[in-house]
Amino acid sequence: MKRVDVAYVLLLNEKDQVLMVKNKGRKESYFTLPGGAVEKGETLKQAAIREVREETGLIVEVDQIFSLSEAFVEERGHHAVFFTFTGEITGGKIEISFPEEIEEIRWVEQEEAEKHLQLPYELKDMRKRNIPYQFRGTM
Template sequence: MKRVDVAYVLLLDEKSEKILMVKNTGVNASYYTLPGGAVEHGETMQDAAIREVKEETGLDVEVNGVFSVMEGFFEERDHHAVFFTFQGTIVGGEINISFPDEIEEITWMELELAEKFLHLPEGLKGLLNNTVPYILRGHVVHNS
């Protein structure tokens, strides 16, 4: 089973009432997720999150901490995926669909509806403004 790391960014509107969601074109059906995608070889989680948001939405973002870490097993792809969701802030750019073959729609979605697509356990719903820090340790060498 292949391990895949995925970085998403949770972006709230100015009133913290809506979340930016993208509608992905699926094999069987389209589905909503936060903007984000697979981490490339040699890329940090943070860099991947920022790059993916730019590619999918046209927006420039900063990430401000980790909202959640989840994992799942995707049998049909033989993948073990680990999802890192950062809390983010929009710092520039304009909403634009650069890859219409992959992204059907970009929308500001009401929190309650968006939570259904985020696969949050019941106990975490309503906690969309909480984060923990993201710390990049860089290249670590242990000398014996």
């Protein structure tokens, strides 16, 4: 299996709703946080910021890691590691840039988001900030 790193960003509005994107899947559509695969030469934070901009039209700053998880994606032959950052919107406006990939972008209640995010119980409080992230440069 090929290892793939994926960077997502958890964005909350003033009503504590979560921004989610509805992706067009091979079999059926599904909701995720905005984000995607880390490209060669990119840091996790750079990928997260780029992916949010590409998928939603929003400019964001990312903070700390909210959660870390992994899965074997058999249909693609991937071992995916998911890094989810907390973030803040600093500009842009919501728009679908890639209609061939994204069906919808919307704010959803946390209870609805939890159904799609498969969060462990300890992370149900989405305002909690957990793991510091640091890029240590080139070594």
